[in-house]
Amino acid sequence: xxxxxxxxxxxxxxxxxxxxxxxxxxxxxxxxxxxxxxxxxxxxxxxxxxxxxxxxxxxxxxxxxxxxxxxxxxxxxxxxxxxxxxxxxxxxxxxxxxxxxxxxxxxxxxxxxxxxxxxxxxxxxxxxxxxxxxxxxxxxxxxxxxxxxxxxxxxxxxxxxxxxxxxxxxxxxxxxxxxxxxxxxxxxxxxxxxxxxxxxxxxxxxxxxxxxxxxxxxxxxxxxxxxxxxxxxxxxxxxxxxxxxxxxxxxxxxxxxxxxxxxxxxxxxxxxxxxxxxxxxxxxxxxxxxxxxxxxxxxxxxxxxxxxxxxxxxxxxxxxxxxxxxxxxxxxxx
Numbered sequence: 001x002x003x004x005x006x007x008x009x010x011x012x013x014x015x016x017x018x019x020x021x022x023x024x025x026x027x028x029x030x031x032x033x034x035x036x037x038x039x040x041x042x043x044x045x046x047x048x049x050x051x052x053x054x055x056x057x058x059x060x061x062x063x064x065x066x067x068x069x070x071x072x073x074x075x076x077x078x079x080x081x082x083x084x085x086x087x088x089x090x091x092x093x094x095x096x097x098x099x100x101x102x103x104x105x106x107x108x109x110x111x112x113x114x115x116x117x118x119x120x121x122x123x124x125x126x127x128x129x130x131x132x133x134x135x136x137x138x139x140x141x142x143x144x145x146x147x148x149x150x151x152x153x154x155x156x157x158x159x160x161x162x163x164x165x166x167x168x169x170x171x172x173x174x175x176x177x178x179x180x181x182x183x184x185x186x187x188x189x190x191x192x193x194x195x196x197x198x199x200x201x202x203x204x205x206x207x208x209x210x211x212x213x214x215x216x217x218x219x220x221x222x223x224x225x226x227x228x229x230x231x232x233x234x235x236x237x238x239x240x241x242x243x244x245x246x247x248x249x250x251x252x253x254x255x256x257x258x259x260x261x262x263x264x265x266x267x268x269x270x271x272x273x274x275x276x277x278x279x280x281x282x283x284x285x286x287x288x289x290x291x292x293x294x295x296x297x298x299x300x301x302x303x304x305x306x307x308x309x310x311x312x313x314x315x316x317x318x319x320x321x322x323x324x325x326x327x328x329x330x331x332x333x334x
Contacts, residue, residue: 044154045075045077047300050216050273054102071109079107082216085121087274090128149195162215162235166191203238218251223271240265272299292324
C-alpha cells in the first residue's frame with residue numbers, strides 16, 4: 001500500500017536520478033540562459049575584469065576603484081569576469097572568507113552593485129568548484145552569478161560564457177602537483193563533446209546583432225601562456241563558422257587586443273585585475289597582429305548598440321590605453 005512518503009519518493013526519484021546524472025557528467029542539457037535587457041535606448045554597457053581575487057593585494061583594490069569610476073560614467077549594466085576569481089587555489093568551500101575578502105569587500109563602488117557574470121579559471125578549479133557555483137554565495141552577495149557555461153541574452157547581443165578549463169590537456173596529463181576539481185567534468189571527452197555541441201547550437205540559434213564569447217583561456221595572445229592550441233583546434237572553428245564578433249579572455253595577466261588576417265574575430269584579453277607585470281611576451285610570427293599589449297593591471301569596457309560596438313582598455317589609474325570600434329548596418333524589413 002502506498003504511503004505519502006513512498007508516493008513523494010516516487011515523484012522525486014526521476015529528479016534525483018537526473019541530478020546524479022548531471023553531476024556525474026552522464027546527462028546532456030542545453031546551456032543555461034539568463035536574460036539581461038538593454039537600456040531603454042537599446043544600448044548595453046559592461047566592464048570586463050579577470051585574474052583578480054587576491055584580497056585587495058597587487059593593486060586589486062586600486063583597479064576596483066577605477067572600475068567604479070568608469071562604471072558610473074558609463075552607467076554599466078553588469079560586470080563580466082574572465083576567471084581566476086580566487087587565488088591561489090580557488091575557494092575551500094561556501095564558508096571561505098576569501099569570497100568576502102576578495103569580492104564583496106573589494107568591489108564596493110555603487111556602480112559595481114550590478115550583476116556579475118563569472119566563468120571559472122584554472123586557479124578556481126584547484127579549489128572547491130561547487131562552492132563558486134553554489135546558490136549559497138548568491139545569497140551572501142546577490143551580485144554573484146557563476147556557472148560552468150551559460151548564455152546571457154541581451155537582445156542586441158548574445159554573450160556565451162564558456163568553461164575552457166577542461167580543454168587544456170596539461171591539467172590532466174601534467175597537473176604539476178595540483179588537485180583539480182573535475183567533478184561534473186568527467187568523463188572529459190563526453191563533457192567537451194556536449195559543450196562544443198551546445199556552443200555551436202546556441203550560436204546557430206542566435207538572432208542577436210552581435211555575438212560575444214567569454215572564456216578564461218587565450219585563443220590568440222602575445223602573452224606568457226601563448227595560444228591555447230586545444231581551443232584553436234576545437235573551439236575557434238565553431239566561433240568563426242557562426243560569425244562571432246569578439247572572443248574575450250583572461251589567463252594572461254595583461255590587457256591585449258589581437259586581430260589576425262585569417263579570422264574576423266577580435267581577440268581581447270582582460271586579465272589585469274591584480275598581479276601583473278610578468279615581463280614575458282610571445283610575439284606572433286606577424287607582430288602587426290598585436291594591435292595593443294599592456295603588461296600591467298587594468299580592465300576593459302564594452303558598449304554595444306545595434307549599430308556599433310566600442311571597446312576600451314584602462315590602466316590602474318583609469319587612463320584609457322587603447323580603443324577599438326566596429327559598426328554594422330541596421331537592416332529594416334519593409
